[in-house]
Amino acid sequence: MTDFSYEVDQDGVAVITWDAKSRSMNVMTREGFVDLEALFDRALGDADVKGIVLTSGKSTFAGGMDLNVLARMRDEAGADPARGIFDGVMKIHAFLRKIETAGRDPKTQKGAKPIAAALPGTALGIGFELPLACHRIFAADNPKAKIGLPEIKVGLFPGAGGTTRLSRKLGAMAAAPWLLEGNLADPARAKAAGLIDEVVPAEDLLGKAKEWVLSASDGDLVKPWDQKGWKMPGGAPYSHAGFMTFVGASAMVNGKTKGVYPAPKALLSAVYEGAMVPFDTALKIEARWFTGILLNPSSTAMIRSLFVNKEALEKGANRPDAPDQTVKKLGVIGAGMMGAGIAHVSALTGIEVVLIDRDQEAADKGKAHSQGLMDKAVGRKKMTEEAREKALSLITPTPDYAALNDCDLVVEAVFEDPKVKEETTRKAEAELPETAIFATNTSTLPITELAKASRSAEDFIGIHFFSPVDRMLLVEIIKGAKTGDRAVAKALDFVRQIRKTPIVVNDSRFFYANRCIFPYINEGVRMLKAGVEPALIENAARLVGMPLGPLQLIDEVAIDLGAKIARATKAAMGDAYPDDDVDEVIFWLEGEGRIGRKAKAGFYAYDEKGKRLGLWDGLGEKYPVAAEQPDLSEVEERLLMSQTLEAVRAFEDGVLLDIREGDVGAILGWGFAPWTGGPFGWLDIIGAEKAVEICDRLTGLYGERFKTPDLLRDLAAAGDSFYGRFGDGRALAAA
DSSP states (O other), X not given: OOSEEEEEOTTSEEEEEEOOTTSSSOOBOHHHHHHHHHHHHHHHTOTTOOEEEEEESSSSOBOOBOTHHHHHHHHHTTTOHHHHHHHHHHHHHHHXXXXXXXXXXXXXXXXXXXXXXXXXXXXXXXXXHHHHHSSEEEEEOOTTOOEEOOGGGGTOOOTTTHHXXXXXXXXXXXXXXXXXXXXXXXXXXXXXXXXXXXXXXXXXXXXXXXXXXXXXXXXXXXXXXGSTTOOOTTOOTTSHHHHHHHHHHHHHHHHHHTTOOHHHHHHHHHHHHHTTSXXXXXXXXXXXXXXXXXXXXXXHHHHIIIIIIHHHHHTTTTOOSOOOOOOSEEEEEOOSHHHHHHHHHHHHTTOEEEEEOSSHHHHHHHHHHHHHHHHHHHHTTSSOHHHHHHHHHTEEEESOGGGGTTOSEEEEOOOSOHHHHHHHHHXXXXXXXXXXXEEEOOSSSOHHHHGGGSSOGGGEEEEEEOSSTTXXXXXXXXXXXXXXXXXXXXXXXXXXXXXXXXXXXEOOTTTTHHHHHHHHHHHHHHHHHTTOOHHHHHHHHHHTTOSSOHHHHHHHHOHHHHHHHHHHHHHHHGGGOOOHXXXXXXXXXXXXXXXXXXXXXXXXXXXXXXXXXXXXXHHHHHSOOOSSOOOHHHHHHHHHHHHHHHHHHHHHTXXXXXXXXXXXXXXXXXXXXXXXXXHHHHHHHHOHHHHHHHHHHHHHHHOGGGOOOHHHHHXXXXXOOHXXXXXXXXXXXGO
16 A cells, blocks of 8 residues: 555645555655655646645655665665665656656756645755755744754665755755754744745645645756756865855764764765755765765664664563553652653653652652752753643652552662662552552662562563653663563563653662673773873773763762772672772772862862862872873773673673663663774674674783673674674574
8 A cells, every 4th residue: 555645636736645544654765765756756747737746644644764765776786785875866867857857848947747745744864955956945933843854863864865865955154054954843943944935824825835836937946956056065075165065074983983873974975065066966976975984884783773673672671561551640759850750751652650759849849840840941942831841740749658559660869779669669559559569779789689578570671761760761661570571571662652762671789771881980090090081981981982981970970979989899799799999999089078079179170150170180199000001992992892792791791672672772871982883893893703802802901800701702702793684683592
């Protein structure tokens, strides 16, 4: 069944409506391209059709392209994947160019049929590249709609003409935020920026588009770059203004990406080279750079983790076979920053929330946190006042546990103290229905132990939110030893309701995310103590793609919290505790009152407003910088491997059940260098054999913490890869 319908009205306007019945949002497929081109051919070849309007039968226009389209191009080309991708992309270019020229006589520039795009809502990726090929773009006045080209965020760049058309439409400098940063805009802002042409009331959208089609002149149907004497807005690369633009753009790209992301550099090259040649040649240049990116291991890994795997997890790839567990009423216990954040994101998605704290004042303060966030959203026009009031009305703050009597899920977010959590669990379950699921929000405490306080360990589960809840996308779901399938399904369905990305792991100390991030932090501290220049540590982390250096990350999290976790962990592990050398530095800073950014003093110095001024000079007095410094590459390897090896060990131990979750969780949870596609993606990029070589060398230099895991050595010996062996979601035990 086709995703497109075709109808010619009494005035001779052909309306092509995109409405994929099997999806909530239109997504372009390979079959979709074929069907859509056939309808355009039909309209362009029909003498009775005076013009065309392309629109959507949904409240949105389109969410982009199914990336399997590109995968099929590559796979079907066999031994020459580059040729398969390039030829396939050029077919898309030819189709969009057909829309753009619309039967126009190339000599007289006349005879084209007007084509308008009418966007009822969000238009992303190919959903915006298609309209860019039309002669005029109308958008409904829908403040929730997002328009733009976000491909750069998943390791690609707009490759269906979006790069070439938008840079020529706006000029390289004005197009940069939309192309190089993947910015999105609501219709009003999109019009102000020149991305679209008209914003009209939603009820007038189709009528206004038809009206324009019937009144358009030949001059309206020739894009600027097809007109004689056209010049690049802002100047071509060889002009004075253009030279300054591209020099600045190159510096900006390298400054932001640190040279590790291939897509922005390829995009800039496509714009630069394309600006110096005719439009059709520019499309070929864009297609060549796009083909190269699709074959780049980094882009492949990013697409796999940030698009394919992320989407699969959000759709329940690892959900147990259990009935629907949609949350109808949620209880949140603890109205601090974490609990208030959980209540906030839940109310935003229409879930009724009971927010409990020790007294009414504390509970009200938690709701006020949500109101503050919503007030900011209203001020930025990202939320209407009506939507704010509706969401706030769903949050009931109270100190009364009896208010939980009809909740089907409770998330406890009290202090990280087993005794406090035990008391909270018993008080809550005394009021809850027998069928309710109880979840504890914890980042370190073992779920199996906490479940002993519950009336039913089968209905007890861990849900680890990351802070701040309103911004962090990942939620880590932790199964205790006796947690049942219904509890897991409940947690997964809840996370899907609040539009977060879940990963499911087994119970173990620090679970998965913290288990991997602590070695990264510790490695930075160890290097500092050993005399490695602090700036080298921090800059090496950024150069390898980490959002924060390990020392800055400790400051942000809080040094006193790190000290508290260290003491608790040592008490639990006894003589097996491996991080006494790290604790020496942390405890010293704690004793000095330098407990991180919140105190305006930590590894970094801060001004009175809390702005970082640079690394604190006192570090060098306590731990002098060594005369001989390690190579940058060695520091980078230590920082990446410290995290990566722990991810592999978590998979070996059965804590991590799926490497796809390991990669998605690493990027979304603690910002593991996104260009790698995650720790397992990185190991596959460099190859298991090379990884073993690095591990063996680092083990010889720095000890057993870099010891090669047996699984990694086995993959190297077999010439295999993580995704080659486990990419279908198989756990190690099932391999």
